Amino acid sequence: MNFNYTEEQLALQDTLRRFIAKDYGFEHRRALAKAEPGFSREAWAQYADFGLLALPFSEDQGGLAGTPIDTMLVMEMVGRGLLLEPYLQTVVVAGSLIRDYGTATQQAELIPAVAGGELMMCLAHYEPEGRYDLHHVGTTAVRNANGWKISGHKCVVIGAPSADKFIVSARTSDGTRDEHGISLFVVDRGAPGLTLRSYPTQDGGRAAEVHLDHVQVGTDDLVGELNKGYVMVERAIDFGIAGLCAEAVGVMSALIEVTLEYLKTRKQFGAPLAKFQALQHRMADMAIATEQSRSMAILAAVGAKTDDAETRNRDITAAKAYIGQQARLVGQQAIQLHGGMGVTDELNVSHYFKRLTMICATFGDTDHHLGRFSATLMAA
Amino acid sequence: MDLDYTPEEQQFRAEVRDFIHSHLPKEISAKVHGGKRLAKEDFVRWQKILHHKGWGAPSWPRQFGGPGWNAVQQHIFDEECSDAGAPMQLPFGLKMVAPVIMTFGNKGQQDYFLPRIMDATDWWCQGYSEPGSGSDLASLKTRAERQGDHYVVNGQKTWNTLGQHADWIFCLVRTSTEGRQQEGISFLLIDMKTPGITVRPIIMLDGEHEINEVWFEDVKVPVENLIGQENKGWTYAKFLLGHERTGIAGVGRSKRELKKLKEIAHRQTAGGHSLMSDQRFRDRVAQVELELMALEITNLRVISSEHEKKAPGPEASILKIKGSEIQQMLTELQMQALGHYGLPYLHESLDATWEPDPMIGDYYPDYAGPLTGHYFNYRKTTIYGGSNEIQKNIICQMILGL
CATH class of the missing domain: 1.10.540.10 (Acyl-CoA dehydrogenase/oxidase, N-terminal domain)
Incomplete structure (x- = not known):
């Protein structure tokens, strides 16, 4: 160790x-x-x-x-x-x-x-009706002489506005909510029939609705095996979740630093806020939450390289669920401890808070992962 | 012990509901239900409609032109207005400065200001907090120096809500630095058109302009705009804070937002079904509902025990803490319900006239636009009006005797 x-x-x-x-x-x-x-x-x-x-x-x-x-x-x-x-x-x-x-x-x-x-690339996978379910793919890829024609809609694709190429998931077999029958294709940004509607996200990032209307891809554009895309998406998103967990820990550490600094400098009732025990204990809770999250981020990072999908999913999903809860606490309390300054655009604290909130809603929110984790208990 | 409304109260509710139904402009209630941005005109228009009916100032006694409703009637009125999607009656004039003028102002001040508050001629804002004086309000530094028949005011106020629209501001100013800091504060009414006043926007974390800094540079205020006695302003300020907490529970509004949350949860999908059939999410909704059920009764207990026209006691702090926490939980769950569609920042979606490009609008739910911003914005509720930490201090000192 x-x-x-x-x-x-x-x-x-x-x-x-x-x-x-x-x-x-x-x-x-x-x-x-x-x-x-x-x-x-x-x-x-x-x-x-x-x-x-x-x-x-x-x-x-x-x-x-x-x-x-x-x-x-x-x-x-x-x-x-x-x-x-x-x-x-x-x-x-x-x-x-x-x-x-x-x-x-x-x-x-x-x-x-x-x-x-x-x-620059990005994975265009989630669809409006599927919420966070990775197996929900209604976008279709229909075989033709030159390869496949893809039609469907991908929602809130983060990073899409700057992507030169997309990896798009589409159904080549089975029903909309089946794991089997999903295939992945590399699609060029300029492909005829591919339309983006771009917008900023709440944390200052960029995303887009990605619309595919009979987009022709070639036989060479298939990624991996036909109909086996679910496993690939799941694995890639597990790496993504591990990354987000680490990012959340970075944000939380920064929030602890800026909040501590604020409590030490801001004076009310003739003393720095840092002298008030109720607020000290709040900071202690935030510090504990951040350290526990760091541990889970390490678990996720190490777990992400495990090839056994079951073990990997369990660690990754546990980390996302747990860090989501702790990030909520740290983010909300960092704002609260900053008082009015916390709800302004002017200080970085609100920007960290917004990023944390968006991390929680990306690749499955806290409840999604809590549910996924608790489902593993049934199997045991 | 009886939790039922009396037949008279039920009759009153029906009357209020009928009136709102036939007089609240649909374009305004659509904005409120949709969480869209309200213009100054929307608030003013609704206030004028209520005033015309004689309901412009639900909490005022008859002698000042109020309807003379008791606390339960006021509560019923608030519930019906909230449920129907009426804009909130802004508290700065009606619930904050007006009770101070009624209680401590002179006849001339009462005759001039109160009718203008009631009929929305004047838009009021608050000049309390300063950059260095938030929770510790009594340490405020904005100076007012008496020069003949004027005060000359210099200083800076902050967290001023909607002052960009205001005609008047009520201010706590320092008129003496002798003795305890609470004893050198006076309560001044200041015309916002007076030279030397500058209003600067503070943009909030949701990108909206709701609050301001207000700067005073040699602002001349006639002495007749002093409320009560010089250096007694702290007494009036504390009185006002008591009134500010009346209705702070926000039960009516939260009931409306809970209803909206349920509608959203029914419309969103998860696992191939409605999000409402997801037990984990539904339990969270249920938990908020439990909190709100308890708060509704606590609120009724507090307001029923209030003596006529008296500010509520320290129990109001319980209402403020629970009320604000429930509002926050509701905004958080509304955002969470959106899933991926909580992420886009479509600022223009706050405009009532927004018509999205179909390639967005065919997928992005029509209720989604304001929800994440509301979650961010509502972090303010546990901070303003005496932060929840300060409210807990009040409970410790005044209720528990610690």
Whole structure:
């Protein structure tokens, strides 16, 4: 058992910490979120230089063969800096999907481009009626002489507005809510019949409704095996959840720091707020919640590399459910302890809070994962 | 012990309901039910309609033009208004400054200001909090210096709600620095058109402009705008805070929002069925309903025991804490019900006239637009009007004697 980061990991963390302090200050981030495309291309190029975009790919694929712990470390910094770039979507989710299941041609074409910072991707999977159920796919792919024609609607696809390529799930067999019969396809952003309606998200990010109307894809665009897409999506989203858990921990740690600082400086009734025991105990609860969440984020990161889907799902889903609950506590109390200042747009605390709230609603909310976890108890 | 409304009260409820049904403009109630942004004109229009009927100031005694309703009647009125989707009657004039003017103001002030509050001629806002004085309000620093027949006011107020529309502001100002800080505070009424006043927006976390900073630079205020006696303002301020908590439970509004939450849960899908059939979610709705059922009765107990026209006692703190927590839970569950569609920030969806592009609107539920913003915005309810921490202090000191 070893909970220490390696020298390399510490160095990477330090690099990111300095990058955020120097190049990703709160006001800069606010300006980025307000204008299009909603993030910084320069920062993306920097991430490529830092090696972040090549991190999870094997050396054969031109990557750095990083571990899920490396990804966890990066995602924690994404949380601390409230970084807006679609790292999770491009590298952690879509990237891992191509890495694990893409054809040799797809890997050779897409991964070096992602690693080099030239290509952004995202998984377009969830549909309005399915809520968080991964097996709900009503989008259809109909076989024809040239490949398949895809029609359907994907909702709130985070990172879609900047994506150059999508991985789209579509039904090639069975019914809308069956696990079997889902297939994945690489779809070019410019493909005729693909329409985006983009909008900002509550946390300053960008997403889109992705509409597919008889979009033709070729035989080569199928990812992995036909009808076996469910497992691939589940695995990619498990990586995504592990990443989100780490991001949440980064946000929570930052909230503890800014709230502590506020309590020490803000004076009422002739004393700093930090002297009031009721508030001290609140801070203690928040600190406990954050440490417990960090433990669960580690469990998720380690669990994400497990090939056995059952064990992996159990750890990942436990982490998401648990961290969702703790993030709610930390976020709400950070606002409360800031008083009126907490509900303004002016301080970073509300921005951290909003990001945490959106993390909770992404890839399945707390109740979804609590339900999924508690269902595993029946099997035991 | 009898929890039923009397036949007279039921008759009263029917009368109120009929009136609201036939007089509340549909375009206004549609905005309220849809959580859309209300314009100043919407509030003013509804206030004028109520005034015309003689119901403009439900909590005022007859001598000042109120309907002379008792606490239970006021509660029934509030419930019916909330349920029908009437805009909230803003408290700053009606429930805050008016009782102070009635109780501590002189005849001239009463004759001038009260009718103008009732018929919505004047929009009032509050000048209490300052950047350095929030929970510790008595430490406020905005100065008013007497110069002949004027006070000259200098300083800064904050967390001023809807002051961008206001004609008048009531302010706590420091007129003396001698003795206890509570003893050097005065209560001034200030015309917002007076030179030297600057209103600066504070944008809230939901992106909306609801609150302001108000700056005073050598603002001349005639001495006749002083309420009561100089340096006695703290007494009036405490009196006002008591009145601010009347109705703070927000039971009527929460009942409406609970109903809306249930409608949303029935319309959203989960696991191939309605979200309402998801037991985990339904239990959360049930839990809020339990809280609200208890609060409704607690609220009725508190208001029934109130002596006529007297501000409620420290029990109001229980109503404030529970009321605000329930409001927060309701906004949170409404957001949670949306699933993915809690994420988009479609600011224009708050406009009543918003017509989404079909490629969004065919999927994005018509009720979704304001809900996440409301969740964010409603974090304020446990902070304003005396934070819930301060309310707990009051319960400890005044009820438990700690």
